Amino acid sequence: MIRHILLIQFKPDAQPEAIEALRQAFLRMPDKISGVLSIEWGENDSPEGKNQGFTHCVLMSFADEDARQRYLPHPEHEALKAIFRPVLQEIIVLDYSLR
Incomplete structure (x- = not known):
């Protein structure tokens, strides 16, 4: 995963x-x-004040590498980016595999 x-x-x-x-x-x-x-969407509510201006988080789970590779060029992902880009100031993307 x-x-x-x-x-x-x-x-x-x-x-x-x-x-x-x-x-x-x-x-x-x-x-x-x-x-x-799965997809989780959350808004920062940490009292620590260390979010550096990042206010929202999305956590997606892919079944495996094949699923991630299907997602990246998928037309639905492209449609999502079309909604995202006009409102996006900055983003950090981090992936990791569960072992």
Whole structure:
């Protein structure tokens, strides 16, 4: 299994409706792409103040490397990026494999 983590900083003018549309698009991915097992979406609520401007997180679980490789060029992923790019200020992407 592979975890795919996105730490997201939205543009200051990103509208709540656009962020919600993005959230919904992410949450639909397991129904649209084989091997995408789950999606979690969260908003930072840490009291530590160490988020460096990143306010949201997405945690995706892929069944295996084949699933990740199907996801990356998939048309549904491209559609997701089309929703994402206009509101995105900065992103950190980190993947790791469970062993």
